[in-house]
Amino acid sequence: xxxxxxxxxxxxxxxxxxxxxxxxxxxxxxxxxxxxxxxxxxxxxxxxxxxxxxxxxxxxxxxxxxxxxxxxxxxxxxxxxxxxxxxxxxxxxxxxxxxxxxxxxxxxxxxxxxxxxxxxxxxxxxxxxxxxxxxxxxxxxxxxxxxxxxxxxxxxxxxx
Numbered sequence: 001x002x003x004x005x006x007x008x009x010x011x012x013x014x015x016x017x018x019x020x021x022x023x024x025x026x027x028x029x030x031x032x033x034x035x036x037x038x039x040x041x042x043x044x045x046x047x048x049x050x051x052x053x054x055x056x057x058x059x060x061x062x063x064x065x066x067x068x069x070x071x072x073x074x075x076x077x078x079x080x081x082x083x084x085x086x087x088x089x090x091x092x093x094x095x096x097x098x099x100x101x102x103x104x105x106x107x108x109x110x111x112x113x114x115x116x117x118x119x120x121x122x123x124x125x126x127x128x129x130x131x132x133x134x135x136x137x138x139x140x141x142x143x144x145x146x147x148x149x150x151x152x153x154x155x156x157x158x159x160x
Contacts, residue, residue, distance in 0.1 A: 001078055001079070001081075001120070001121060002078075003071055003072075003075050003078070006071055006074060006075065006078060006121075007067060007068075007071045009084075009121070009123045010035075010067065010070070010071065010084070010086070010100070010123070011067070012123070013084070013086050013123040013124065013125050014033060014086060014098060014125075016125040017086045017087070017088065017098065017125035017126075017127070018096075019125075020125055020126075020127050021088055021091070021127060021141055024127055024129070024138060024139065025088075025091075025127070025138055025139055025140065025141040026138040026139070026140065027091040027140060027141040027142065028091075028093075029088070029091050029096050029141070030091075030092070030093065030094065030095060030096055031096075032094065032095045032096065033067070033095070033096050033097075033098055034064030034065060034066060034095055034096070034097050034098070035064060035065055035066070035067060035070045035097070035098050035099070035100050036059055036062040036063075036064050036065070036089060036097060036098075036099050036100070037062075037070060037073060037074070037099075037100050037102065038055060038058070038059065038099055038100070038101045038102070039102060039103075039104075040101055040102065040103045040107075041103065041104070041107040043055065043058070052128070052144065055099070055101075056144055056145070059089055059099060064095070064097045070100060074100075074102065077104055080104045080105050080106050081102055081103075081104060081105070081121040082102075082103045082104060082105040082107075082108065082116065082119070082121065082122070083102065083103040083121070083122045083124070084100060084101070084102045084103075084121060084122065084123050084124070085100075085101045085102075085123075085124045085125075085126055086098055086099070086100055086101075086123075086124070086125050086126070087099045087101065087126055087127065087128065088127065088141050090142060090145060091141040091142055105117055105119075127141070128144065130143045
């Protein structure tokens with residue numbers, strides 16, 4: 001896959017992500033995007049709850065970049081990309097920061113790698129819902145960044 005196709009796939013997946021956010025979140029999302037990268041295999045975690053905390057901490061320290069910079073970085077191992085997942089990391093008034101989480105084929109175990117080595121890269125758009133969230137009610141796309149507010153909501157949800 002060349003850089004133009006990679007960039008186009010990221011743009012399409014970004015559009016899908018924003019559709020998900022508009023459908024499920026009450027935030028107004030600006031069309032000024034910046035991106036941060038996360039190599040899933042570079043993170044050590046025991047479970048998904050711990051992974052979310054680690055990603056939140058490390059991503060807060062990253063400098064968001066434009067799409068061209070991200071494509072240049074991903075192009076270094078373009079043919080080795082297995083899975084690319086986009087999430088909204090932060091929705092601000094003046095910009096939307098999108099996390100691009102990727103997994104490389106070479107990071108998978110050898111047996112599985114042999115099965116998928118010639119597969120095309122998969123692109124996904126996902127949103128992470130807050131715990132105890134009613135699926136019919138829109139939520140804050142920034143819920144993971146509001147630790148104090150989320151703790152209060154978690155406690156209150158136990159009394160419902």
